[in-house]
Amino acid sequence: MGVVAEMADRVIVMREGRMVERGPVTEIFGAPKNAYTRELLAAVPRIGGGAGRVETRKRPIVRNAIPVAEVNGLEVKFGIKTGFFSKVTANVHAVAGVSFQIMPGETLSLVGESGCGKSTTAKAIAGLAPYSGDIVIGGKNMAGRTGAETKALRRDVQMIFQDPFASLDPRMRVGDLVAEPMVIHAIASGRERRERVASLFSRVGLSPDQMDRYPHEFSGGQRQRICIARALALRPKLIIADESVSALDVSVQARVLGLLRELQAEFGIAYLFISHDMAVVENVSDRVAVMYLGQIVETGTRDQIFGDPRHPYTQRLIAAVPQPDPTRRRPAFERSVSEIPSPVRKAGDPPRRHRLVDVGGGHLVAAESQ
Ligand SMILES: Nc1ncnc2c1ncn2[C@@H]1O[C@H](COP(=O)(O)OP(=O)(O)OP(=O)(O)O)[C@@H](O)[C@H]1O
């Protein structure tokens, strides 16, 4: 809606195959006549100095507990091979020294431009990418563990991907898809397993009699809820949500975010929330880490980052958020002339690491490179 307010002259609102309202952009946003249009506009997450969030937290975050996950100096690089002997001559430094902790019941958001290394960080934590540095889950370092130990520890960390269709096997019934993690980890069986799947379905707002259907018979929002049910099947301590709501329309997005928040209040689940939508991030986060070219350049509480952004890159990210208000349209898009430098570097020439300086109350900002 922010982009619509910024770009459009006239707007047509559609619902269930019908046009429900049309008019000049200022009228649609300023005085919507249709109830659905109003509902849609009300669901738009707005950026506003941390004011937008409804607090439903029942249990406070315990600051001195063992973190559910901790990464220290995480590095992931992909070799680029060239020449006849396929020698690695350069590396893509996707993640170049990232450190953070996630406490039980907390939401940490990872933000930054496309290609800055967010998904790669998530994949390393979920055990889907080779890395160097430390990944500590529930106080136990993942390095050098046997397959069985890793499997047990990974149970506590589940991932919801951006594209719910690509992550659900189209040939499996959705009930079996939700049960699959329990099958892999040999938890419950027979009727008990089926009952647990049914209760997960109702928990995410789907009806248990839809269990025998196939993924293509659901809408995008419903499929995303199936993925959430699947992630919940093992009662994880941490859920990594990589752009999980980005593809959903604002009203469905608001519902899915509400569901994630409820589950957090109920079960004390921690989230690593990855998104490029700063307005959504402001609404869901406890803490925020801003990533740029494989490194964290600023991190702090939601209020520190949105109320007092210090790093020029964070300031730019926040300023770039399109406002859902056509009267505040910017005259032209301010483009930064400089492209983001490339994460590709010659072999043996690793990127310099930023030094993070505390500017007060645990608000860390990158100083000059070391
Ligand atoms: N398998 C791979 N081989 C080589 N390079 C890769 C591979 N996977 C990712 N990269 C590179 O690593 C960098 C970080 O990618 P990543 O997917 O983590 O970005 P992202 O922050 O998630 O971006 P987006 O917001 O677009 O999802 C990019 O430059 C990408 O091209």
Ligand SMILES: [Mg+2]
């Ligand atoms: Mg990504």
